[in-house]
Amino acid sequence: MNKKIHIFVTNDDGISAKGLAALTEMVRPFGALTVVAPKEPQSGMSGAMTIGTPLRLYEHSREEGLERYVCTGTPVDCVKIGLSQFFSEQKPDLLVSGINHGANTSAAVFYSGTLGATGEGILYGVPSIGFSLSTPHNPDANFDSCIVYGRKILEQYLIHPPSPDVFINVNFPDIPNDQIKGIRFARQGKGAWIKEFEKRRDPHGYDYYWLTGEFRNDEPEALDADHNLVNLGYVSIVPHQFDTTCYPEVERLGNVWKFL
Amino acid sequence: MNKKIHIFVTNDDGISAKGLAALTEMVRPFGALTVVAPKEPQSGMSGAMTIGTPLRLYEHSREEGLERYVCTGTPVDCVKIGLSQFFSEQKPDLLVSGINHGANTSAAVFYSGTLGATGEGILYGVPSIGFSLSTPHNPDANFDSCIVYGRKILEQYLIHPPSPDVFINVNFPDIPNDQIKGIRFARQGKGAWIKEFEKRRDPHGYDYYWLTGEFRNDEPEALDADHNLVNLGYVSIVPHQFDTTCYPEVERLGNVWKFL
Numbered sequence: 001m002n003k004k005i006h007i008f009v010t011n012d013d014g015i016s017a018k019g020l021a022a023l024t025e026m027v028r029p030f031g032a033l034t035v036v037a038p039k040e041p042q043s044g045m046s047g048a049m050t051i052g053t054p055l056r057l058y059e060h061s062r063e064e065g066l067e068r069y070v071c072t073g074t075p076v077d078c079v080k081i082g083l084s085q086f087f088s089e090q091k092p093d094l095l096v097s098g099i100n101h102g103a104n105t106s107a108a109v110f111y112s113g114t115l116g117a118t119g120e121g122i123l124y125g126v127p128s129i130g131f132s133l134s135t136p137h138n139p140d141a142n143f144d145s146c147i148v149y150g151r152k153i154l155e156q157y158l159i160h161p162p163s164p165d166v167f168i169n170v171n172f173p174d175i176p177n178d179q180i181k182g183i184r185f186a187r188q189g190k191g192a193w194i195k196e197f198e199k200r201r202d203p204h205g206y207d208y209y210w211l212t213g214e215f216r217n218d219e220p221e222a223l224d225a226d227h228n229l230v231n232l233g234y235v236s237i238v239p240h241q242f243d244t245t246c247y248p249e250v251e252r253l254g255n256v257w258k259f260l
Numbered sequence: 261m262n263k264k265i266h267i268f269v270t271n272d273d274g275i276s277a278k279g280l281a282a283l284t285e286m287v288r289p290f291g292a293l294t295v296v297a298p299k300e301p302q303s304g305m306s307g308a309m310t311i312g313t314p315l316r317l318y319e320h321s322r323e324e325g326l327e328r329y330v331c332t333g334t335p336v337d338c339v340k341i342g343l344s345q346f347f348s349e350q351k352p353d354l355l356v357s358g359i360n361h362g363a364n365t366s367a368a369v370f371y372s373g374t375l376g377a378t379g380e381g382i383l384y385g386v387p388s389i390g391f392s393l394s395t396p397h398n399p400d401a402n403f404d405s406c407i408v409y410g411r412k413i414l415e416q417y418l419i420h421p422p423s424p425d426v427f428i429n430v431n432f433p434d435i436p437n438d439q440i441k442g443i444r445f446a447r448q449g450k451g452a453w454i455k456e457f458e459k460r461r462d463p464h465g466y467d468y469y470w471l472t473g474e475f476r477n478d479e480p481e482a483l484d485a486d487h488n489l490v491n492l493g494y495v496s497i498v499p500h501q502f503d504t505t506c507y508p509e510v511e512r513l514g515n516v517w518k519f520l
Contacts, residue, residue: 046336047306047370054460054468076306076371081469084457107383109504110307111336123367123452156517166506185514187505192383197344200314208314209341237517239509244369245447246426249499254445257416257497 005031005093005158008082008126012042012075012100012113015060015068019099022143023131026150027096028066030158034092035060035068036082038075038113043102043137045074045113047120057081075117083124094158095121098131099146101138105171105227105236106189106215115240118167122242128167129157134230135174145177149235153183162239169238171230181233188238189225190218265291265353265418268342268386272302272335272360272373275320275328279359282403283391286410287356288326290418294352295320295328296342298335303362303397305334305373307380317341335377343384354418355381358391359406361398365431365487365496366449366475375500378427382502388427389417394490395434405437409495413443422499429498431490441493448498449485450478 007027011020015037024033036057050073060068069086071078075097083091097117104112114130121128131150135141153170162168173180193213200208219225226236267287271280275297284293296317310333320328329346331338335357343351357377364372374390381388391410395401413430422428433440453473460468479485486496 041312044309044311045306046308046376048308048334049304049306049371049471051304051471052301054470055457056466056468074308077471080456080471110379110383110502111309116306119370123370152519153517156519160513160516162509162513163506166509183519185510185517187507187510188503190503196340197315206316208316210314211309211311211337211340237513239506239513240504241506241509242370243448243450244500244504246423246499246501247447249422249426249501250445250447253420253422253497253499256420257413257445259412259416259443 007031007033008092008095009033009035010075010078010097010117011037012045012117014038014041015070017101018139018141019101019133019143022147023096023099026147027154030154031093032065034082034086036071036078038078039070039072042074042113044111045116046111047076047116048074049076049080050074055081057085075113076120079117079120091126095126095128096131097128099143100132101135101141102132103134103171103227103230104130104132104169105230106191109169109188109240115169119242122165122167125164127161127164129170130167131170133172133174141174145175145180146172148177149180149183153237165242166239169240171226171236173230173233173235175233179233180235183235183237184229186226186229186236186238187224189222189227191216191227267291267293268352268355269293269295270335270338270357270377271297272305272377274298274301275330277361278400279361279393279403282406283356283359286407287414290414291353292325294342294346296331296338298338299330299332302334302373304371305376306371307336307376308334309336309340310334315341317345335373336380339377339380351386355386355388356391357388359403360392361395361401362392363394363431363487363490364390364392364429365490366451369429369448369500375429379502382425382427385424387421387424389430390427391430393432393434401434405435405440406432408437409440409443413497425502426499429500431486431496433490433493433495435493439493440495443495443497444489446486446489446496446498447484449482449487451476451487
Protein backbone atom coordinates (compact mmCIF):
# COMPACT_ATOMS: atom_id res chain seq x y z
CA MET A 1 0.00 0.00 0.00
CA ASN A 2 1.19 3.50 -0.77
CA LYS A 3 -0.56 5.42 1.97
CA LYS A 4 -1.59 4.31 5.45
CA ILE A 5 -5.22 5.03 6.21
CA HIS A 6 -7.23 5.19 9.45
CA ILE A 7 -9.70 2.34 9.74
CA PHE A 8 -12.64 2.01 12.14
CA VAL A 9 -13.24 -1.63 13.08
CA THR A 10 -16.41 -3.01 14.67
CA ASN A 11 -18.61 -6.11 14.71
CA ASP A 12 -21.78 -7.54 16.22
CA ASP A 13 -20.46 -10.67 17.91
CA GLY A 14 -18.64 -8.62 20.53
CA ILE A 15 -15.11 -7.67 21.52
CA SER A 16 -14.06 -11.25 22.31
CA ALA A 17 -15.19 -12.82 19.03
CA LYS A 18 -12.62 -14.70 16.97
CA GLY A 19 -14.06 -13.04 13.84
CA LEU A 20 -13.12 -9.59 15.17
CA ALA A 21 -9.54 -10.72 15.74
CA ALA A 22 -9.48 -12.11 12.19
CA LEU A 23 -10.82 -8.83 10.77
CA THR A 24 -8.19 -6.90 12.69
CA GLU A 25 -5.50 -9.13 11.22
CA MET A 26 -7.00 -8.77 7.72
CA VAL A 27 -6.98 -4.97 7.69
CA ARG A 28 -3.93 -4.22 9.81
CA PRO A 29 -1.50 -3.99 6.84
CA PHE A 30 -3.71 -1.25 5.37
CA GLY A 31 -3.49 1.31 8.16
CA ALA A 32 -3.96 2.41 11.75
CA LEU A 33 -6.93 0.81 13.49
CA THR A 34 -9.46 2.01 16.05
CA VAL A 35 -11.64 -0.87 17.22
CA VAL A 36 -14.94 -0.09 19.00
CA ALA A 37 -16.85 -3.31 19.55
CA PRO A 38 -19.88 -4.31 21.62
CA LYS A 39 -19.29 -5.66 25.11
CA GLU A 40 -21.94 -8.34 24.62
CA PRO A 41 -22.97 -10.28 21.48
CA GLN A 42 -25.43 -8.24 19.40
CA SER A 43 -26.49 -10.62 16.65
CA GLY A 44 -29.76 -9.70 14.95
CA MET A 45 -29.67 -6.11 16.16
CA SER A 46 -29.99 -4.61 12.67
CA GLY A 47 -29.80 -0.79 12.80
CA ALA A 48 -30.97 -0.64 16.42
CA MET A 49 -29.68 2.12 18.68
CA THR A 50 -29.99 2.57 22.44
CA ILE A 51 -32.22 5.45 23.53
CA GLY A 52 -33.63 4.67 26.97
CA THR A 53 -30.44 3.73 28.83
CA PRO A 54 -27.03 5.42 28.77
CA LEU A 55 -23.95 3.80 27.27
CA ARG A 56 -20.53 3.04 28.73
CA LEU A 57 -17.32 3.18 26.72
CA TYR A 58 -14.14 1.53 28.06
CA GLU A 59 -10.58 1.34 26.77
CA HIS A 60 -9.72 -2.32 26.24
CA SER A 61 -6.09 -2.27 25.03
CA ARG A 62 -3.67 -0.06 23.15
CA GLU A 63 -0.56 -0.74 21.08
CA GLU A 64 1.17 0.95 18.13
CA GLY A 65 -1.42 1.42 15.37
CA LEU A 66 -4.18 -0.46 17.20
CA GLU A 67 -6.52 0.95 19.86
CA ARG A 68 -9.38 -1.15 21.16
CA TYR A 69 -12.50 0.06 22.98
CA VAL A 70 -15.60 -1.66 24.27
CA CYS A 71 -19.11 -0.16 24.24
CA THR A 72 -22.12 -1.49 26.12
CA GLY A 73 -24.54 -0.87 23.21
CA THR A 74 -25.41 -2.17 19.77
CA PRO A 75 -23.19 -2.14 16.67
CA VAL A 76 -24.82 1.15 15.59
CA ASP A 77 -24.12 2.57 19.06
CA CYS A 78 -20.45 1.52 18.70
CA VAL A 79 -20.17 3.41 15.42
CA LYS A 80 -22.00 6.48 16.76
CA ILE A 81 -20.01 6.74 19.98
CA GLY A 82 -16.70 5.84 18.32
CA LEU A 83 -17.08 8.45 15.58
CA SER A 84 -18.21 11.11 18.06
CA GLN A 85 -15.50 10.47 20.67
CA PHE A 86 -12.47 9.60 18.52
CA PHE A 87 -13.13 11.08 15.09
CA SER A 88 -14.77 14.44 15.73
CA GLU A 89 -12.00 16.30 13.87
CA GLN A 90 -11.37 13.90 11.00
CA LYS A 91 -13.48 10.97 9.91
CA PRO A 92 -11.87 7.55 9.44
CA ASP A 93 -11.05 6.63 5.85
CA LEU A 94 -12.84 3.31 6.07
CA LEU A 95 -15.13 1.32 8.37
CA VAL A 96 -15.01 -2.47 8.43
CA SER A 97 -17.46 -4.66 10.35
CA GLY A 98 -17.24 -8.36 11.15
CA ILE A 99 -16.10 -10.94 10.43
CA ASN A 100 -19.52 -12.18 11.40
CA HIS A 101 -19.84 -15.75 12.65
CA GLY A 102 -22.63 -16.61 10.22
CA ALA A 103 -23.71 -15.61 6.70
CA ASN A 104 -25.34 -12.24 6.08
CA THR A 105 -26.86 -13.03 2.73
CA SER A 106 -30.45 -12.84 1.45
CA ALA A 107 -32.98 -11.77 4.10
CA ALA A 108 -30.34 -11.92 6.86
CA VAL A 109 -29.13 -8.53 5.60
CA PHE A 110 -32.26 -6.98 7.13
CA TYR A 111 -31.53 -8.27 10.65
CA SER A 112 -27.74 -8.05 10.57
CA GLY A 113 -25.96 -6.06 13.25
CA THR A 114 -22.76 -6.40 11.21
CA LEU A 115 -24.46 -4.54 8.36
CA GLY A 116 -26.30 -2.17 10.71
CA ALA A 117 -22.85 -0.84 11.56
CA THR A 118 -22.00 -0.37 7.87
CA GLY A 119 -25.29 1.45 7.23
CA GLU A 120 -24.46 3.77 10.10
CA GLY A 121 -20.99 4.32 8.63
CA ILE A 122 -22.44 5.33 5.25
CA LEU A 123 -24.92 7.69 6.92
CA TYR A 124 -21.97 9.49 8.50
CA GLY A 125 -19.97 9.63 5.28
CA VAL A 126 -17.51 6.83 6.05
CA PRO A 127 -16.94 4.21 3.30
CA SER A 128 -18.04 0.92 4.90
CA ILE A 129 -17.70 -2.81 4.31
CA GLY A 130 -19.24 -5.75 6.18
CA PHE A 131 -17.63 -9.19 6.18
CA SER A 132 -19.32 -12.44 7.16
CA LEU A 133 -18.38 -16.11 7.13
CA SER A 134 -21.05 -18.63 6.23
CA THR A 135 -20.54 -20.81 9.27
CA PRO A 136 -23.33 -22.02 11.55
CA HIS A 137 -22.36 -19.56 14.31
CA ASN A 138 -19.34 -21.63 15.30
CA PRO A 139 -17.36 -19.56 17.85
CA ASP A 140 -14.15 -21.33 16.79
CA ALA A 141 -14.69 -20.93 13.03
CA ASN A 142 -11.66 -20.84 10.73
CA PHE A 143 -11.20 -17.38 9.21
CA ASP A 144 -7.93 -18.03 7.34
CA SER A 145 -9.38 -17.87 3.85
CA CYS A 146 -11.40 -14.75 4.78
CA ILE A 147 -8.17 -12.93 5.52
CA VAL A 148 -6.68 -13.84 2.14
CA TYR A 149 -9.77 -13.03 0.10
CA GLY A 150 -10.77 -10.01 2.19
CA ARG A 151 -7.43 -8.35 1.43
CA LYS A 152 -7.93 -8.89 -2.32
CA ILE A 153 -11.31 -7.15 -2.03
CA LEU A 154 -9.96 -4.29 0.10
CA GLU A 155 -7.25 -3.60 -2.48
CA GLN A 156 -9.83 -3.22 -5.23
CA TYR A 157 -12.11 -1.19 -2.95
CA LEU A 158 -9.36 1.36 -2.32
CA ILE A 159 -8.44 1.63 -6.01
CA HIS A 160 -12.05 1.87 -7.26
CA PRO A 161 -14.23 3.11 -4.38
CA PRO A 162 -17.97 2.48 -4.47
CA SER A 163 -20.51 5.30 -4.58
CA PRO A 164 -20.51 7.09 -1.18
CA ASP A 165 -24.15 6.13 -0.48
CA VAL A 166 -23.45 2.40 -0.82
CA PHE A 167 -22.04 -0.09 1.68
CA ILE A 168 -20.43 -3.32 0.58
CA ASN A 169 -21.52 -6.72 1.92
CA VAL A 170 -18.97 -9.52 1.57
CA ASN A 171 -19.77 -13.14 2.44
CA PHE A 172 -17.19 -15.92 2.54
CA PRO A 173 -17.91 -19.64 2.15
CA ASP A 174 -16.68 -21.74 5.05
CA ILE A 175 -14.14 -23.76 3.06
CA PRO A 176 -10.35 -23.82 2.80
CA ASN A 177 -8.58 -21.17 0.75
CA ASP A 178 -7.68 -23.48 -2.13
CA GLN A 179 -11.27 -24.66 -2.54
CA ILE A 180 -12.78 -21.20 -2.99
CA LYS A 181 -14.01 -20.93 -6.58
CA GLY A 182 -13.62 -17.17 -6.93
CA ILE A 183 -15.16 -13.80 -6.07
CA ARG A 184 -18.50 -12.80 -7.60
CA PHE A 185 -20.65 -9.70 -7.52
CA ALA A 186 -24.22 -10.59 -6.66
CA ARG A 187 -27.60 -9.25 -5.61
CA GLN A 188 -29.40 -9.86 -2.31
CA GLY A 189 -31.06 -13.26 -2.68
CA LYS A 190 -34.69 -14.10 -1.91
CA GLY A 191 -35.73 -16.27 0.98
CA ALA A 192 -37.10 -16.19 4.53
CA TRP A 193 -37.28 -18.31 7.66
CA ILE A 194 -40.00 -20.79 8.44
CA LYS A 195 -40.97 -22.66 11.63
CA GLU A 196 -39.54 -19.71 13.53
CA PHE A 197 -40.68 -20.42 17.07
CA GLU A 198 -40.28 -23.25 19.51
CA LYS A 199 -42.97 -23.00 22.14
CA ARG A 200 -42.12 -24.30 25.62
CA ARG A 201 -43.85 -24.33 28.99
CA ASP A 202 -42.01 -22.96 32.01
CA PRO A 203 -42.01 -24.72 35.44
CA HIS A 204 -44.86 -22.40 36.51
CA GLY A 205 -47.15 -23.48 33.67
CA TYR A 206 -46.75 -20.46 31.38
CA ASP A 207 -45.72 -20.54 27.72
CA TYR A 208 -42.59 -18.96 26.30
CA TYR A 209 -41.15 -18.88 22.78
CA TRP A 210 -37.61 -19.32 21.45
CA LEU A 211 -36.77 -17.83 18.08
CA THR A 212 -35.36 -20.57 15.86
CA GLY A 213 -36.38 -21.61 12.35
CA GLU A 214 -35.00 -22.90 9.09
CA PHE A 215 -34.19 -20.93 5.97
CA ARG A 216 -36.51 -21.30 3.00
CA ASN A 217 -34.61 -20.55 -0.21
CA ASP A 218 -37.09 -18.89 -2.61
CA GLU A 219 -34.80 -19.06 -5.65
CA PRO A 220 -32.43 -22.03 -5.28
CA GLU A 221 -31.46 -21.89 -8.99
CA ALA A 222 -30.52 -18.18 -9.17
CA LEU A 223 -26.80 -17.88 -9.90
CA ASP A 224 -26.71 -14.12 -9.29
CA ALA A 225 -28.11 -14.38 -5.72
CA ASP A 226 -25.61 -13.98 -2.88
CA HIS A 227 -26.78 -16.91 -0.75
CA ASN A 228 -26.55 -19.38 -3.63
CA LEU A 229 -23.10 -18.19 -4.73
CA VAL A 230 -21.73 -18.61 -1.21
CA ASN A 231 -23.26 -22.07 -0.98
CA LEU A 232 -21.52 -22.95 -4.26
CA GLY A 233 -18.12 -21.92 -2.88
CA TYR A 234 -17.79 -18.32 -4.14
CA VAL A 235 -17.07 -15.18 -2.13
CA SER A 236 -20.07 -12.88 -2.79
CA ILE A 237 -19.98 -9.07 -2.94
CA VAL A 238 -23.23 -7.08 -2.84
CA PRO A 239 -23.36 -3.26 -2.85
CA HIS A 240 -26.34 -2.06 -0.76
CA GLN A 241 -27.85 1.40 -0.81
CA PHE A 242 -28.67 3.40 2.31
CA ASP A 243 -31.53 5.24 0.55
CA THR A 244 -34.18 2.55 0.18
CA THR A 245 -36.71 4.70 -1.71
CA CYS A 246 -38.29 2.65 -4.51
CA TYR A 247 -38.18 5.35 -7.20
CA PRO A 248 -40.21 3.44 -9.83
CA GLU A 249 -43.06 3.09 -7.31
CA VAL A 250 -42.87 6.79 -6.37
CA GLU A 251 -43.55 7.45 -10.05
CA ARG A 252 -46.15 4.76 -10.65
CA LEU A 253 -48.21 5.14 -7.46
CA GLY A 254 -47.89 8.92 -7.68
CA ASN A 255 -49.80 8.72 -10.95
CA VAL A 256 -52.61 6.41 -9.85
CA TRP A 257 -53.36 7.27 -6.20
CA LYS A 258 -55.95 10.07 -6.30
CA PHE A 259 -56.70 12.23 -3.29
CA LEU A 260 -59.73 14.52 -3.35
CA MET B 261 -65.63 -0.83 1.61
CA ASN B 262 -66.87 -3.80 -0.38
CA LYS B 263 -65.01 -6.57 1.41
CA LYS B 264 -63.76 -6.82 5.00
CA ILE B 265 -60.13 -7.73 5.24
CA HIS B 266 -57.95 -9.08 8.06
CA ILE B 267 -55.44 -6.51 9.28
CA PHE B 268 -52.38 -7.07 11.48
CA VAL B 269 -51.69 -4.03 13.68
CA THR B 270 -48.43 -3.31 15.50
CA ASN B 271 -46.20 -0.43 16.58
CA ASP B 272 -42.94 0.38 18.33
CA ASP B 273 -44.15 2.64 21.14
CA GLY B 274 -45.85 -0.27 22.89
CA ILE B 275 -49.35 -1.56 23.64
CA SER B 276 -50.30 1.47 25.77
CA ALA B 277 -49.35 4.17 23.25
CA LYS B 278 -52.00 6.64 22.16
CA GLY B 279 -50.74 6.28 18.58
CA LEU B 280 -51.63 2.57 18.58
CA ALA B 281 -55.17 3.38 19.70
CA ALA B 282 -55.40 5.99 16.94
CA LEU B 283 -54.17 3.48 14.33
CA THR B 284 -56.71 0.94 15.54
CA GLU B 285 -59.46 3.54 15.14
CA MET B 286 -58.13 4.51 11.69
CA VAL B 287 -58.18 0.99 10.24
CA ARG B 288 -61.16 -0.52 12.08
CA PRO B 289 -63.73 0.36 9.37
CA PHE B 290 -61.61 -1.62 6.87
CA GLY B 291 -61.70 -5.03 8.51
CA ALA B 292 -61.09 -7.39 11.41
CA LEU B 293 -58.00 -6.53 13.46
CA THR B 294 -55.35 -8.56 15.26
CA VAL B 295 -53.08 -6.32 17.30
CA VAL B 296 -49.69 -7.66 18.48
CA ALA B 297 -47.73 -4.84 20.10
CA PRO B 298 -44.59 -4.66 22.24
CA LYS B 299 -44.98 -4.71 26.00
CA GLU B 300 -42.33 -1.99 26.40
CA PRO B 301 -41.45 0.97 24.17
CA GLN B 302 -39.13 -0.11 21.34
CA SER B 303 -38.18 3.14 19.62
CA GLY B 304 -35.02 2.96 17.54
CA MET B 305 -35.08 -0.84 17.33
CA SER B 306 -34.96 -0.93 13.52
CA GLY B 307 -35.19 -4.51 12.22
CA ALA B 308 -33.82 -5.99 15.46
CA MET B 309 -35.01 -9.42 16.59
CA THR B 310 -34.53 -11.25 19.88
CA ILE B 311 -32.26 -14.29 19.71
CA GLY B 312 -30.68 -14.83 23.12
CA THR B 313 -33.75 -14.67 25.37
CA PRO B 314 -37.16 -16.26 24.86
CA LEU B 315 -40.31 -14.23 24.24
CA ARG B 316 -43.64 -14.11 26.05
CA LEU B 317 -46.96 -13.53 24.30
CA TYR B 318 -50.05 -12.53 26.32
CA GLU B 319 -53.66 -11.92 25.38
CA HIS B 320 -54.50 -8.34 26.30
CA SER B 321 -58.19 -7.97 25.34
CA ARG B 322 -60.73 -9.34 22.91
CA GLU B 323 -63.93 -7.97 21.39
CA GLU B 324 -65.86 -8.45 18.13
CA GLY B 325 -63.41 -7.84 15.26
CA LEU B 326 -60.54 -6.75 17.50
CA GLU B 327 -58.08 -9.03 19.32
CA ARG B 328 -55.14 -7.53 21.17
CA TYR B 329 -51.93 -9.29 22.24
CA VAL B 330 -48.74 -8.14 23.93
CA CYS B 331 -45.25 -9.49 23.14
CA THR B 332 -42.14 -8.92 25.25
CA GLY B 333 -39.90 -8.37 22.19
CA THR B 334 -39.19 -5.89 19.43
CA PRO B 335 -41.57 -4.79 16.66
CA VAL B 336 -40.02 -7.42 14.36
CA ASP B 337 -40.56 -10.04 17.07
CA CYS B 338 -44.23 -8.96 17.32
CA VAL B 339 -44.70 -9.51 13.58
CA LYS B 340 -42.83 -12.83 13.60
CA ILE B 341 -44.66 -14.30 16.58
CA GLY B 342 -48.02 -12.88 15.55
CA LEU B 343 -47.81 -14.28 12.02
CA SER B 344 -46.57 -17.65 13.27
CA GLN B 345 -49.14 -18.08 16.06
CA PHE B 346 -52.29 -16.50 14.56
CA PHE B 347 -51.82 -16.58 10.79
CA SER B 348 -50.18 -19.92 10.05
CA GLU B 349 -53.07 -20.98 7.79
CA GLN B 350 -53.83 -17.69 6.05
CA LYS B 351 -51.74 -14.53 6.02
CA PRO B 352 -53.35 -11.21 6.95
CA ASP B 353 -54.37 -9.03 4.00
CA LEU B 354 -52.52 -6.01 5.36
CA LEU B 355 -50.09 -5.00 8.10
CA VAL B 356 -50.16 -1.50 9.59
CA SER B 357 -47.60 -0.16 12.05
CA GLY B 358 -47.75 2.99 14.19
CA ILE B 359 -48.90 5.62 14.54
CA ASN B 360 -45.41 6.47 15.72
CA HIS B 361 -45.00 9.31 18.19
CA GLY B 362 -42.33 11.04 16.11
CA ALA B 363 -41.44 11.43 12.42
CA ASN B 364 -39.89 8.55 10.51
CA THR B 365 -38.52 10.54 7.60
CA SER B 366 -35.00 10.89 6.16
CA ALA B 367 -32.34 8.95 8.10
CA ALA B 368 -34.84 8.03 10.83
CA VAL B 369 -36.15 5.35 8.47
CA PHE B 370 -32.95 3.36 9.14
CA TYR B 371 -33.50 3.24 12.92
CA SER B 372 -37.27 3.03 12.98
CA GLY B 373 -38.94 0.16 14.81
CA THR B 374 -42.24 1.22 13.21
CA LEU B 375 -40.70 0.55 9.79
CA GLY B 376 -38.76 -2.49 10.99
CA ALA B 377 -42.19 -4.09 11.45
CA THR B 378 -43.23 -3.16 7.90
CA GLY B 379 -39.99 -4.57 6.46
CA GLU B 380 -40.70 -7.81 8.29
CA GLY B 381 -44.25 -7.80 6.91
CA ILE B 382 -42.99 -7.47 3.32
CA LEU B 383 -40.45 -10.25 3.87
CA TYR B 384 -43.32 -12.54 4.83
CA GLY B 385 -45.49 -11.49 1.88
CA VAL B 386 -47.89 -9.21 3.77
CA PRO B 387 -48.58 -5.76 2.24
CA SER B 388 -47.36 -3.31 4.89
CA ILE B 389 -47.69 0.39 5.74
CA GLY B 390 -46.04 2.42 8.50
CA PHE B 391 -47.62 5.60 9.86
CA SER B 392 -45.83 8.27 11.90
CA LEU B 393 -46.75 11.68 13.29
CA SER B 394 -44.10 14.38 13.24
CA THR B 395 -44.44 15.28 16.92
CA PRO B 396 -41.50 15.58 19.34
CA HIS B 397 -42.36 12.26 21.02
CA ASN B 398 -45.32 13.78 22.87
CA PRO B 399 -47.17 10.89 24.57
CA ASP B 400 -50.43 12.89 24.41
CA ALA B 401 -50.08 13.93 20.74
CA ASN B 402 -53.24 14.65 18.73
CA PHE B 403 -53.80 12.00 16.05
CA ASP B 404 -57.16 13.27 14.73
CA SER B 405 -55.89 14.44 11.36
CA CYS B 406 -53.85 11.22 10.95
CA ILE B 407 -57.06 9.22 11.13
CA VAL B 408 -58.72 11.30 8.41
CA TYR B 409 -55.74 11.33 6.06
CA GLY B 410 -54.66 7.78 6.82
CA ARG B 411 -58.05 6.49 5.67
CA LYS B 412 -57.74 8.38 2.36
CA ILE B 413 -54.37 6.70 1.81
CA LEU B 414 -55.63 3.24 2.79
CA GLU B 415 -58.47 3.53 0.29
CA GLN B 416 -56.04 4.23 -2.55
CA TYR B 417 -53.66 1.52 -1.29
CA LEU B 418 -56.40 -1.11 -1.52
CA ILE B 419 -57.52 0.00 -5.00
CA HIS B 420 -53.98 0.29 -6.44
CA PRO B 421 -51.67 -1.91 -4.33
CA PRO B 422 -47.93 -1.25 -4.37
CA SER B 423 -45.44 -3.79 -5.66
CA PRO B 424 -45.26 -6.72 -3.18
CA ASP B 425 -41.60 -6.05 -2.37
CA VAL B 426 -42.27 -2.48 -1.25
CA PHE B 427 -43.50 -1.13 2.07
CA ILE B 428 -45.15 2.28 2.35
CA ASN B 429 -43.96 4.94 4.80
CA VAL B 430 -46.52 7.65 5.64
CA ASN B 431 -45.63 10.69 7.76
CA PHE B 432 -48.18 13.20 9.01
CA PRO B 433 -47.44 16.81 10.00
CA ASP B 434 -48.52 17.66 13.55
CA ILE B 435 -51.13 20.25 12.58
CA PRO B 436 -54.93 20.37 12.55
CA ASN B 437 -56.82 18.65 9.76
CA ASP B 438 -57.84 21.87 8.00
CA GLN B 439 -54.26 23.14 7.87
CA ILE B 440 -52.82 20.11 6.07
CA LYS B 441 -51.79 21.22 2.59
CA GLY B 442 -52.22 17.86 0.87
CA ILE B 443 -50.69 14.43 0.35
CA ARG B 444 -47.44 14.10 -1.62
CA PHE B 445 -45.31 11.21 -2.81
CA ALA B 446 -41.68 11.76 -1.86
CA ARG B 447 -38.27 10.16 -1.58
CA GLN B 448 -36.26 9.52 1.61
CA GLY B 449 -34.60 12.86 2.45
CA LYS B 450 -30.94 13.37 3.29
CA GLY B 451 -29.74 14.31 6.75
CA ALA B 452 -28.18 12.93 9.93
CA TRP B 453 -27.83 13.73 13.60
CA ILE B 454 -25.02 15.77 15.12
CA LYS B 455 -23.88 16.33 18.72
CA GLU B 456 -25.22 12.88 19.44
CA PHE B 457 -23.88 12.22 22.93
CA GLU B 458 -24.14 13.93 26.25
CA LYS B 459 -21.30 12.73 28.47
CA ARG B 460 -21.97 12.65 32.22
CA ARG B 461 -20.07 11.42 35.26
CA ASP B 462 -21.76 9.01 37.63
CA PRO B 463 -21.56 9.36 41.45
CA HIS B 464 -18.68 6.86 41.44
CA GLY B 465 -16.53 8.96 39.10
CA TYR B 466 -17.08 6.98 35.88
CA ASP B 467 -18.29 8.43 32.58
CA TYR B 468 -21.51 7.45 30.84
CA TYR B 469 -23.12 8.66 27.61
CA TRP B 470 -26.73 9.54 26.75
CA LEU B 471 -27.76 9.39 23.10
CA THR B 472 -29.28 12.74 22.16
CA GLY B 473 -28.42 15.04 19.22
CA GLU B 474 -29.97 17.43 16.76
CA PHE B 475 -30.97 16.76 13.18
CA ARG B 476 -28.79 18.22 10.43
CA ASN B 477 -30.87 18.72 7.28
CA ASP B 478 -28.55 18.11 4.31
CA GLU B 479 -30.98 19.38 1.68
CA PRO B 480 -33.31 21.97 3.23
CA GLU B 481 -34.49 23.21 -0.19
CA ALA B 482 -35.45 19.82 -1.70
CA LEU B 483 -39.20 19.76 -2.28
CA ASP B 484 -39.30 16.05 -3.12
CA ALA B 485 -37.71 14.97 0.21
CA ASP B 486 -40.05 13.53 2.83
CA HIS B 487 -38.75 15.46 5.84
CA ASN B 488 -39.13 18.82 4.10
CA LEU B 489 -42.62 18.09 2.81
CA VAL B 490 -43.82 17.14 6.30
CA ASN B 491 -42.25 20.29 7.74
CA LEU B 492 -44.14 22.30 5.10
CA GLY B 493 -47.49 20.80 6.18
CA TYR B 494 -47.90 17.92 3.70
CA VAL B 495 -48.54 14.27 4.41
CA SER B 496 -45.62 12.40 2.79
CA ILE B 497 -45.73 8.93 1.23
CA VAL B 498 -42.50 7.07 0.42
CA PRO B 499 -42.40 3.53 -1.02
CA HIS B 500 -39.33 1.68 0.32
CA GLN B 501 -37.87 -1.50 -1.11
CA PHE B 502 -36.91 -4.51 0.99
CA ASP B 503 -34.17 -5.54 -1.46
CA THR B 504 -31.51 -2.87 -0.95
CA THR B 505 -29.09 -4.13 -3.62
CA CYS B 506 -27.64 -1.18 -5.54
CA TYR B 507 -27.92 -2.68 -9.02
CA PRO B 508 -26.02 0.09 -10.85
CA GLU B 509 -23.04 -0.50 -8.53
CA VAL B 510 -23.22 -4.29 -9.04
CA GLU B 511 -22.75 -3.52 -12.73
CA ARG B 512 -20.15 -0.76 -12.42
CA LEU B 513 -17.93 -2.31 -9.72
CA GLY B 514 -18.32 -5.72 -11.31
CA ASN B 515 -16.56 -4.31 -14.36
CA VAL B 516 -13.67 -2.55 -12.63
CA TRP B 517 -12.74 -4.70 -9.62
CA LYS B 518 -10.20 -7.24 -10.89
CA PHE B 519 -9.31 -10.38 -8.95
CA LEU B 520 -6.35 -12.46 -10.00
